[in-house]
Amino acid sequence: MSVTPIQSFKCPSLSGKSQLGCQIGKSADNKLHIRVTSNDGGGKFSKEWIAWNDIQKALKSWPKDEPITSFFLSKLYPYSSANCAGFLFACLVDLKVFEAVPNKRQYSLLDMKAVDLTLRQLKPKGTTSSVVAKKRAMAKKVGKKKVTKKRPSRSKKKTTKQ
16 A cells, blocks of 8 residues: 655654654545654654544444543554554644543543544645646746846946056
């Protein structure tokens, strides 16, 4: 599966002890994915792309009466470090999918639809839409009167000797 990164960002881990690098990407079939790309704290992590739809499905399968923790993501990393789910969850907290419940190691779900809409509107740099926008901007400039700088005269000044 080929995924093109469209946005990179940094966020703190859930413990606040390290800084994580994260990416959002789109596959050829225009599906959203997210992954952790770095961890300055040294904990093991997977750079595997996780489909946004799989995250949503995992959340829907989580019992409604149980508080949300990073554990709901663990089935998306069946053969990886236990840290992987927590690191991905930290990325989701930074994207405002979840917010911490005060004085607990639990989280509440925010507006998933708003986050989904925002993520779907992201475009990679150099995509057709950004190229078209640049071309339109150039066309507007071309339509305006060109302003050219006057070059200084090349004639030599005559100097008089006294």
